[in-house]
Amino acid sequence: MTNRLILAAAAILACGGLLGAATPVSSTAPGAMGSAGVGDPYLPLAGNGGLHVRHYALTLSYQPKTAHLDGSAVLSAVAIQDLAGFDLDLLGLDVHRVTVDAQPVSWSRNGQELQITLGRTVAKGATFEIAVDYGGKPQPVTDADGSPDGWIALPGEQGAFVAGEPQGAMTWFPCNGHPSDKSSYDITVTVPAGYTAVSNGVLRSQRTVDGRSTFGWHESAPMAAYLATASVGRFDVRQYWTPGGLPVYTAVDPAEVADAGPVLDQLPDVIAWASATFGPYPFDAAGAIVAHAKSIGYSLEAQTRPVYDEAPDVDTLVHETAHQWFGDSVTVTQWKDIWLNEGFATYAEWLWGAAHGGQSTHQRLAALYALPATDPLWANPAGDPGGLAHLFGEPSYARGAMTLQELREAVGDSAFFTILKRWTAEHRHGHATTADFEALSANVSNKNLDALFATWLYGPGKPAKM
Incomplete structure (x- = not known):
């Protein structure tokens, strides 16, 4: 993260690949509820004990005029203990339905915790699939330093600035929201025609039907929840490949194009320099999202596609690009690090x-x-x-x-x-x-x-x- 005010737990499991069909295994031994958080000294309730999320499939629909978000989240998970229930991090949005392996389950809310009771025991090592339907007007978290993070609706129907460090992911999808849990992602976002929804990884699909545009993004590399984004705006979009064959996707608010363009043009050179200095670029895509939102006061190294609150200078571009190695690929186990x-x-x-x-x-x-x-x-x-x-x-x-x-x-x-x-x-x-x-x-x-x-x-x- 680059904060302009400044500039003036071991990992639960190694992240596996995308799950196929869920394979629940019931245990005859009684299971326990996973802990409400992983116990990070800085954010004790962040993350959740008892499970590792291998993959998130998020299907979202956002209306900038009303700042309303509808979502369906399917989490492919593995139990890391005999499990009778677990929590997910989700703050503020209304939950309509929760299923586990397509069967309705009991759930309740307690602050940022979506508490799910299985009604059976899933054995340690078994895979299972959680589906949550939800919606409402996302509200960002105000952190202890006074800065907002999460899903931030921009004024004047501009769209949304989505940057989740350290705890904002839970404002827009149910998650295991601590950096010690990393997952692959498919994020599909539908917005009114004329808007673009930009997320992590590679753009796999784009279509416009009946005045609504849908963008399908895939991030294959393991990613901490705080690094996910689904920023929305009336962006000027540019797509190209670096000389090394890396696909680049940049989305810039029209008010920032003149200032951002000369800096973003240097991104291939920065990536090439950083690759020579730190080792091979760790992901299969790159890019940037530049909003017109100076009041937010920071940028964030969203994986493969950093989010900037305004046109960055070269130092900021270098900083957020370097995070692709330091923070995104190599991720902290606890926030104190x-x-x-x-x-x-x-x-x-x-x-x-x-x-x-x-x-x-x-x-x-x-x-x-x-x-x-x-x-x-x-x-x-x-x-x-x-x-x-x-x-x-x-x-x-x-x-x-x-x-x-x-x-x-x-x-x-x-x-x-x-x-x-x-x-x-x-x-x-x-x-x-x-x-x-x-x-x-x-x-x-x-x-x-x-x-x-x-x-x-x-x-x-x-x-x-x-």
Whole structure:
């Protein structure tokens, strides 16, 4: 995520492929309710125990004039314990019907939890299919730092800005809404003719019938729920292929085309540079969604297709593109490790700038270190920023990037860039922790780096020396 205010759990299961027909297995042993959340210290109710969602099939219909959303969600899941029931994250929308393997089941609502009782036990390891029909006017979540996330209806019938970090996915579909659960997706959205609905992955179908246009999107790679989008607008659309054969789909609000065009034209070069620096691009599509919504105040690295609140500058484009490796492909296991996303994407900005006539990465480090001890940069440690209100604070970004520059200077360029490429390769489409990164860095460099990480990631206040 790029926040303009700033810029001025191990994984439940390895994500499998798309399920075929559900194969429920009943157990004679009594099952238990899955826990309401995975217990993340920052968002304890996010996600759900007892199941892993392998695939989401979302069929949506949105009317910008009334801001009304109708949805049908089919979740292909596997039980990770003997399971008598479970929760899904869903906030605010009305639920009309819930079935499991095509059979109606009992359900209730408790805050953000859609509580589902199976009436039988599904054995650990068995697959099953959950279908939820729902609708209403989605309302975004206001996070502890005051920013909105989720499904955000734009004024004047512009459409919707859909960006779900860290907890907004539950405002528009029932989900296992923690980054430790990743899934493949099919997202089909119907909107009035003249609007375009843009989601993740590859556009597989598009048709207009009787004044309604339907767009079918498929994301085959595992994706955390917060990275899903289904943004709607009267976009200027451009489709092309990079020299390497990667399909690119950009959708830009007409009011932003003049400013966004020259920047988005650089996307193929940014992807090629990042691929050479961090390893192969991890997905089968790329692009961008640019809204005309400056009041939102941030952009988000939606998988394969970042969402920008206005025309991005080059630094922002580099930042959100770098997240495709750091955050989208290699995903945090708990939110406290957010520096693995934001510090790395910020450091990518530094690397790009240094390679294109700007300050060196050491000069960036020195300039930030020169800030006084009272500066917000030193307010919280990057490795555990202290809660949801500080998740996207400056330490997660700039101090995270400073940690990487300190690491680079300690181990040398050869080891440092080997670490980055091995990180993205070894955890491709998976999850990782700060401890994993520390161990990899020590292994590649053959150095004891405990003091470096203790100082730059966890030390209180400004380090005594650079």
